[in-house]
Structures are given as C-alpha cells and as structure tokens.
Amino acid sequence: MFCSAALEGRLRSTETKLRQLENHTAELEVRLGVGEKQLEDLKTENSGLEVRLSVNEKLLEDLKTENSGLEVRLSVNEKLLEDLKTENTDFSFRLNETDDSLHQLRNTNSGELKVAFSAGLTDSGSVGPFNEERTLIFSKTITNIGQAYNQTAGVFTAPVRGLYFFSFTAADYLKGYMGLYLYKNNRPIIFNLELNDHGGYASTSNGIALQLDEGDIVRLSLPASYRLYDDSRNFSIFSGFLLFPL
Known part of the structure; x- marks a missing residue:
C-alpha cells in the first residue's frame, strides 16, 4: 500500500512536470513562430532596402555621368568665354585704331574744309x-x-x-x-x-x-x-x- 501511494505521488509529480514542459514547449513554439515571422519581415524589409539601395546607386551613377557632362560643357563654355574676351580685346584695339584714323582724317580734311x-x-x-x-x-x-x-x-x-x-x-x-x-x-x-x-x-x-x-x-x-x-x-x-x- 505504501509503495503504491509513493509511486502514485511520483507519477503525479512527473505528470505535473510533463505538463509544465509541454506548456513551456508550447510557449517556445509561440515565441519561435513570432521570431520566424519577424525574421521573414526583416527579410522582406531588407529586400526593399536592397531595391532602394540599388535604385539610389543607379541614380548616383547617373548623376556622376551627368556631372561629367556638365563639367565638359562648363569647360567648353569657359574656353569660349576666354576666346570671346580675347576677340573683344582685339576688336577694342582695332576700334581705337579706327577712331584714331578717323580723327586724323577729319583733322586732315578740316584743313581743306570751306564753310x-x-x-x-x-x-x-x-x-x-x-x-x-x-x-x-x-x-x-x-x-x-x-x-x-x-x-x-x-x-x-x-x-x-x-x-x-x-x-x-x-x-x-x-x-x-x-x-x-x-x-x-x-x-x-x-x-x-x-x-x-x-x-x-x-x-x-x-x-x-x-x-x-x-x-x-x-x-x-x-x-x-x-x-x-x-x-x-x-x-x-x-x-x-x-x-x-x-
């Protein structure tokens, strides 16, 4: 009788521990499911970030290419500006020479002018x-x-x-x-x-x-x-x- 009671007590204790383990396991499964869901969400989010990163990298490359073109155009325009400055300087010099010649011609002609x-x-x-x-x-x-x-x-x-x-x-x-x-x-x-x-x-x-x-x-x-x-x-x-x- 005593032995049977002791066994029953141990059995109930074991069953209690088993239920506790089952509950803990169920909790772990829930947590695991949540973790797996969060992992999937992170994977999805990372995929979106990778797409955005790829798009931004493409835009960056396009901007670099565009900037290179702008730098070339800027360099060409600066060269044209320098050429125009040189040309204008030449025109100013020629204009001054023409004015001087015209003034001399007027002075020469005025000596013969009759009024x-x-x-x-x-x-x-x-x-x-x-x-x-x-x-x-x-x-x-x-x-x-x-x-x-x-x-x-x-x-x-x-x-x-x-x-x-x-x-x-x-x-x-x-x-x-x-x-x-x-x-x-x-x-x-x-x-x-x-x-x-x-x-x-x-x-x-x-x-x-x-x-x-x-x-x-x-x-x-x-x-x-x-x-x-x-x-x-x-x-x-x-x-x-x-x-x-x-």
Missing part, C-alpha cells in the same frame, strides 16, 4: 512783333558753301571745331526800338539795340568771332514785342564763315 553762308530774312515785309522771343528764320539763302546753314530752322551748325566769324544787319522803318540777339547754343552772346526815333528806314549791324566746337549752333533771335523788316532788297542779312579749324 561760308549768307541769307536774307524774307521777301514778305515785316517780321513781328511776337508775344514771345522767337528764332529768326533767314529763309533766303544767298550763299551756303559747306551746307552748314539750315534755312528751314534758321540755325548754323559748326561742322568742325574752329574759329568762325558771324555778322548781321537788321532793318526796320517804323519809329521805336528794334534789335535782336545772337545766340551760341542756348547762351546769348550779343544783344543789338537801335532806336529809330525819326521814322523811315534804319538799321543796326554787328559782328563777332566765335570759337565753336563741332555741333555748336549759332542763331539770331527776335525779342518779344520787337519787329524787323525785309523785302527783295535784302535789308536784313545773316552771314558767317569759317576762319580756320582748330
């Missing part, structure tokens, strides 16, 4: 008075060698730098003041004034030598409320000529 003009005011009688100062248009060109006088605008334009001489005569036949300005560009140089206190024809004249640069303008201007007179007999005349170039 002279005379123009009458009008055939229409009285000019003015006006409410404001006005440039006088000496419309009857008598002489215009060198074509420096513009009879439409009433201005003389210096064709070369030089010393010029200008003169004028202005007339009227009514009592009162008559006169005019001589301008160099926009600066008045002479103001000629005459009082006709007797009626009948009277005139005023003047002349001046002016140093002009090429493009300078000389003109005569009638002040506001003043008047002049001219007809086919040329009472009012504007003249000028080049003395010598400078």
Whole structure:
C-alpha cells in the first residue's frame, strides 16, 4: 500500500512536470513562430532596402555621368568665354585704331574744309512783333558753301571745331526800338539795340568771332514785342564763315 501511494505521488509529480514542459514547449513554439515571422519581415524589409539601395546607386551613377557632362560643357563654355574676351580685346584695339584714323582724317580734311553762308530774312515785309522771343528764320539763302546753314530752322551748325566769324544787319522803318540777339547754343552772346526815333528806314549791324566746337549752333533771335523788316532788297542779312579749324 505504501509503495503504491509513493509511486502514485511520483507519477503525479512527473505528470505535473510533463505538463509544465509541454506548456513551456508550447510557449517556445509561440515565441519561435513570432521570431520566424519577424525574421521573414526583416527579410522582406531588407529586400526593399536592397531595391532602394540599388535604385539610389543607379541614380548616383547617373548623376556622376551627368556631372561629367556638365563639367565638359562648363569647360567648353569657359574656353569660349576666354576666346570671346580675347576677340573683344582685339576688336577694342582695332576700334581705337579706327577712331584714331578717323580723327586724323577729319583733322586732315578740316584743313581743306570751306564753310561760308549768307541769307536774307524774307521777301514778305515785316517780321513781328511776337508775344514771345522767337528764332529768326533767314529763309533766303544767298550763299551756303559747306551746307552748314539750315534755312528751314534758321540755325548754323559748326561742322568742325574752329574759329568762325558771324555778322548781321537788321532793318526796320517804323519809329521805336528794334534789335535782336545772337545766340551760341542756348547762351546769348550779343544783344543789338537801335532806336529809330525819326521814322523811315534804319538799321543796326554787328559782328563777332566765335570759337565753336563741332555741333555748336549759332542763331539770331527776335525779342518779344520787337519787329524787323525785309523785302527783295535784302535789308536784313545773316552771314558767317569759317576762319580756320582748330
């Protein structure tokens, strides 16, 4: 009896341990399944990373190839830029030589240049008075060698730098003041004034030598409320000529 009870106790203990082992084994199997699942997930993730790594490596190679092409193009453009700089330097040198030659040619030709003009005011009688100062248009060109006088605008334009001489005569036949300005560009140089206190024809004249640069303008201007007179007999005349170039 005692022996059977002892055996039964050992049997139950063994069975308990067996169940514990079975439970532990089941737990290990569960953990193993989880581990295997995680391993599969890692393998899948690694496969994705490998694909992405391969794609990035391909992109890197493409970028290296593209950069190589850009470096070649950059080198070519830098070479072209240097060539253009050299070419522009040559053009600048040639342009300076051309400018110097042109300047020398102008100086040479200016020594032979002939400039002279005379123009009458009008055939229409009285000019003015006006409410404001006005440039006088000496419309009857008598002489215009060198074509420096513009009879439409009433201005003389210096064709070369030089010393010029200008003169004028202005007339009227009514009592009162008559006169005019001589301008160099926009600066008045002479103001000629005459009082006709007797009626009948009277005139005023003047002349001046002016140093002009090429493009300078000389003109005569009638002040506001003043008047002049001219007809086919040329009472009012504007003249000028080049003395010598400078």
